[in-house]
Amino acid sequence: MSIDASHTSQGGTVLSALARTATRRPLTVILFWVLFLLLGFGLGTGVFARLSDNVPEVPGTESERAAQYLDRTDPTGESITAVVEGVAVTDPGLRGQVERAVTDVRAIAGVAAVPDPYTTRGLTAEDGRALLIPVTLTGGLDDDAEERAVDAAADRIKEIDALEVHVSGGPLLGTQIGERAQEDVRNAELISLPVVLALLLVVFGGLRAAGLPLVIAVSGIAGAFLALFGFSQVTDISVYAIQVTTMLGLGLAVDYALLMLVRFREERRHTDDVVEAVHRTVGAAGRTVLFSGFTVAVSLTGLLVFPSVFLRSMGLAVAAVVVIDMLAALTLLPALLTRFGGRIPPAKTRAEGEEGRVFARLARFSARHRVAVVAVVVPVLLVLALPAAGMKIQIGDATQLPTSTEARQLYDTVDAHFPPGTGVSPVTVVLKPGTDTATADRIRALSPTAQTRQLPGGTSIVEIQPSGIVDGKAATDLVQRVRDVRGDTPVQVTGPAARLVDFRAMLSDRAPWAAVTVLIGIFALLFAFTGSVLIPLRTILTTLLSLGAALGAVVWVFQDGHLAGVLGAEGLGALSLTAPPLIIAIAFGLAMDYELFILARMREARRRTGDDQDAVVTGLRRSGRVVTCAALLLAVVFGAFMTGGFSPILQIGLGLTLAVLIDATVVRMLLVPATMALLGRYAWWAPKPLRRVHDRFGLHEEAPEQRELSRSN
Template identity: 80%
Template sequence: MLSTLARAATRRPLTVIGLWAAFLLLGFGLGTGVFADLSDDVPDVPGTESDLADDYLSGVDPTGESVTAVVAGEAVSDAALRARVERTVAEVREIAGVAEVPNPYTTPGLTARDGQALIIPVTFEGGLTDEAEETATDAAVETIKRIDAPDVHVSGGELLGRQLGERAQQDVKNAELISLPVVLALLLVVFGGLRAAALPLVIAVSGIAGAFLGLFAFSQVTDISVYAIQVTTMLGLGLAVDYALLTVVRFREERRYTDDVVEAVHRTVAAAGRTVLFSGLTVAVSLTGLLVFPSVFLHSMGLAVAAVVVVDMLAAVTLLPALLTRFGGRIRPSRARSADEEGRVFARLARFAQRRRVAVLVTVVPVLLLLALPVSGLRIAIGDARQLPSSTEARQLYDTVDAHFPKGTGVSPVVVVLKPGTDPATADRIRALAPNAASRDLPGGNTVVELQPPGTVDGTAATGLVERVRELRGDEPVQVTGVAARLVDFRAMLADRAPWAALTVLAAVLVLLFAFTGSVLIPLRTIATTLLSLGAALGVVVWVFQDGHGAGLLGGEGLGALSLTAPPLIVSIAFGLAMDYELFILARMREARQRGDDDHEAVVTGLRRSGRVVTCAALLLAIVFGAFMTGGFSPILQIGLGLTLAVLIDATVVRMLLVPATMALLGRHAWWAPRPLRSVHDRFGLREPATPEHPAPTSA
């Protein structure tokens, strides 16, 4: 298959380049339309009680979405300000689609006790079309923003999703502006020439276009989270650089032995292309574990990110060979080195780890387990506006309300739906769970009870209130929804489906690694060492962003819990990236064994020839992740830190020390498989013919 792709790319390189150019235009043209349709409804899980109750209310409740405005910065008792506010309230009430706007001066709780701020909630009519609701929202915001006061902030509802989408788009642009020049500079250092350094960036841009186009396609059939933009773009950019770096390094190596560019491309694709193919499949499979979860957010993220990985993989085995065919003759071959000189540092590390394998294991493994220890106290939450950078509208509104109003003001209530047939005694007991419980009757004999929890919207008090209502109701026709209820249901979904997701991914990865190596023990060893680096990275994220140790240095703060988006995405993506580097090394080990090296020397040769690529790739990927962390959005900070640490720990400590140590312990059994499985691999294993050994280099 790879030989066929290589021949097609070298026979008609301009055609292949032209097709990819059209894809790029489509991605950056049509694909960027996804920014206009992003959702912040991450915790929704179809079929859960909170989701069913919310759908039920949407059909019977005449009220719709709402936005909240806060006016602050001067005494609200000022007669001129009061006149401006009341005039604005009257104008907003006249906007088509607006259902209710209470007067903050006559409605209890909407004016701060210190007299320095007031809140204006705007509720829209239910049943509005998306276009009508957007028009009404824009008109209301424009009217409120005309209030002449030092601080006027509006957010919430459909408006919040738009604000987050705009912020996501800006963060992506800033990250690209930061990361691409730095990546290019490092690639210039690695390759020593602009042409070779530019090729990985071309593939990276293709990955970004694929990210946008994939997200736009999925947005037509499902909701796309605001988090998806940063995550898919950072992964698409990072993996594209990884695959292109591996391929270009191999091409420069092949050019040492032939002046025929087409022949060098064929040999490159036969060797490095096979690694890229398996790596892309393995990373994609690791991410499709997210499809096991019924959450719309996780489901769409799994599909979108896996699609981006496939785009990167295809670009590396089609576009890059075409570019090398067209421009590779101008790329300098890598400098010939003697066997002792090539990769000396990595060879020494490998031999050290082999000689001191027990010492390495008893030193490295406990350290990684210690770093992973905070994971035992991991908590997840939906979070509030504190996750956002201080420059965002929603965060400014939150900070203003928090500064002038009692704690808990504006916290979403626990919403209880009492359907016809509910025992009045049960209803009374539910109302008694929170002071000042608000009730309202809806058509069809339904009653909605809103219980205001103390603390945060998704704290232990709020989630405990949900669980107490569900205990009290018994068999009564009572349903609970709201932010806290969605969090309770999301946690239950994760606990129920996570084991199945893990089994699905592990089984698929074991099959792919067996197809790549023909070994049973190497895949098991790979998964064990990968889980160590993954646990260590996630443990540090918990220690920083949940417990608050040094979060301020990264532009965040300790929130007492991680965003519910972070752990599943860190685990799935980091696991896939670890497989990426493992395959880079195993490919070189396998080549060495095929050429006659013994098992110990094959490990040394594998690290000698892949160590530089793996280290450079990990450093470049860490730069990409770090650039996305400059946006200050806490969930992206968490994901970025987790992936950065996972990549660096895995590419250094695990691959350079644990891999040779464990391979030395396994010895000749490392590549073992039972005879029936060996026959299966010989017949069905996906492989290319072994690349013949090159003659020894004769010149520097």
Template identity: 80%
Template sequence: MLSTLARAATRRPLTVIGLWAAFLLLGFGLGTGVFADLSDDVPDVPGTESDLADDHLSGIDPTGESVTAVVAGEAVSDAALRAQVERTVAEVRRIAGVSDVPDPYTTPGLTARDGQALVIPVSFEGGLSDEAEEEATDRAVETIKRIDAPDVHVSGGELLGRQLGERAQQDVKKAELISLPVVLALLLVVFGGLRAAALPLVVAVSGIAGAFLGLFVFSRVTDISVYAIQVTTMLGLGLAVDYALLTLVRFREERRYTDDVVEAVHRTVASAGRTVLFSGLTVAVSLTGLLVFPSVFLRSIGLAVAAVVVVDMLAAVTLLPALLTRFGGRIRPSKTRSEDEEGRVFARLARFAQRRRTAVLVTVVPVLLLLALP
């Protein structure tokens, strides 16, 4: 299989690159639509103590979700503002699905002590369908935001999930803007050239696109937690760079023995590609262990992250060989190391472990067992 993938990548590199470019557009175009469907709710597992407690509390107080509005930046005693707020409260009360909207001027505790802010809590009826609750929330928010005041903010309930999704999208963008340049700088130090350093980033971006697309697909059939975004993008970026580094280092070593770039790519995929394939499948299978948990929250994260790992693995054994075929000719081979040369830290560590096998085992195994106990 690996030899077939390598031949396809080297015979039609532009076709392979074009297909992955289309995948990138799909991932960052369609896949980012998942941010509109993220959920901040972590569902209870039926039969657990927390689920039983939630049912008990729901029986005591059967009201539904609620949102809270804060109107600030102007004296709440202003006649024009008071007239607007009272009119808004009356309008929100008439919205289908709204159960209670207390008047902030007559209800104790809903106006600030300094007279510069007030709170409008809106409670919805219990037992509403998701569609009815969403419609009632949107109408209430739209009505409240028509209040002419310097600051009008509404949050809570149904809105909280949307706002967390928007914040997650902003945080992911910020994380990528920070992490990708840092990773590029580190790769430049490792490889000493922009061309070799940029290739792992291309695979990493493909992994992030795969994360978005995988989450979007799974959001069609199950709830996706807002926290899954950070997990999948982080793991997608890390594994993509890891697999690309392994492949690229092997390619530079193969270039020491042949000037034929295509032959070097074939040898690289046959050796490093096998490692990438085994590692990717192992990680993906391990993550699917989350499927045994009864929590939809954990199952969705397991499915999404496993899909991202598979995308990273496929990019490393198809996209990267195609890129190396097109642009690898200018990547410098790794330096030849003489037999008596000591090598770097990890080589010395490996030689030490080989010479002191028993001592290393006696020292390391108990430490690993101690760490595994919790």
């Protein structure tokens, strides 16, 4: 019952070992994964308390060095802000409550300062209906002491009896967003899992087969939590990581399980031996899953090129989840099939030409009218991608959050009662000892709002309040003007606007290297899979088209504001700086997923018949249904995560949904057969030296008929 190892790569040996383990000791494998699930949903969920909202930090940049310098030298620490709204905040009863609360908060250990909102300029609204209470913490507090101080201050302020009392900002903001992320994940799972199950029931026509992908999906979710918790022990994990890794873990797990189950039911038509069918499935579809997992992981390695802690941690965490999904599909699913696969009926036998006839017709149409298809599809995708040329990125503010979150409610209340720019973080200029007076004067002269304070050791801090939003053009231009004025003096600029400027510079510097790293890795994997140099090039170019179209649509909706209200969002004038790199990296990997599903079937047909044109039609006929169902299931998963209302997640969810749907339909069903027909017999060509490399190290997968012939001999 072993898989024929002749003419197989090292990957085939690994798959054979996995198949033998899963079929010989299925209960052991299942028990291992049960323990993994318990660990993931037990220990792994601890990551929700360890999330960070410090996305734009880039180690080594000027803004980060200045921030670290201030952490060491500035006796004041972070701050939180409260807004109290009433019919009249000067009402004696309300004023008495506020003053008592301010006095009590000042006495909390770890609180450095709380100004009187009634006597401090700018803290009481001109309309007399709201006031601000900023609470500054002592510098150098450890995490536990800071958390106790923040919680005690927030709880005391919320005891004020007013129309509205909201507290957020600083370390409290990360906690609030983390709680919202946990709620969004739970709601998304409650929405997506029943819908996915219903769709799987339609695909398979039975509860047993439909339920198995959900088991793998739950394993993917547990893996996401556990991977993030592990990485949180050594690095910061972004508040965005939970939704992104969970949606991808859930979606890919269903994809891989769907591919394996469809193949298992096909193999059951050829043998009544369940174990033999499992071995055949792992030997064929398992290879595609293995290469797909590696390809998605390689697509995410581009994120490791960036020095940003956020991008690196996201790349590592998502890649880890992909590997977990892949291992679950290659070990847990075969074990479950060994135990319960006998109750899953084989795929229905259909007359020649009936199976996948719609996809076969599409393939023939595209191949017959290949020039026309390319001439129409490519310009349409390029037009859809045009808005991406004007893409802008920003850190963003509370407008990215759902209106039900406390940070957003605080923002909206302040915006309703105070002048524009109130509460916007200033551009912070650090004038270290040795800065000449003339330079300091020129920096202060940049804005009439500049305020100076002294730190121990002779350092001066100049805080300049920018007009507009925290990271808008006025704020980033101010950062650049300060850096132009300072010359060679020991002056550094930090704050949100400075971090955005440095983050953009980091993206610009490292993006070409990230692209080269990913493209070389993808090319190498696709060459190993196909033995061709032209198919990888064609795949990369067509994938970039679908990716560009999806990114253009995201810019059109969330940056320009078209139809944003339909998604419960609003046009923000820019995308979240988290969205574009994650959409590009993940969508590129997912597109490779479907390409491999199709290429695997094309390769099988070509090895069996030697007919290049027939291989394209047969490949799409045999894989079209799986690719379409997988894309639809992924779209359901991504769509469920878009119900949370958190703008960065909406942007990522919409981008990935469109990328998957465009790629699985327009590109794979029309553009792939058209371009393969244009290439003809040269599609599978490679220079002789590379052909020898592939013969020795590449993937060599046998079709089922050839395996039977090999066994008979």
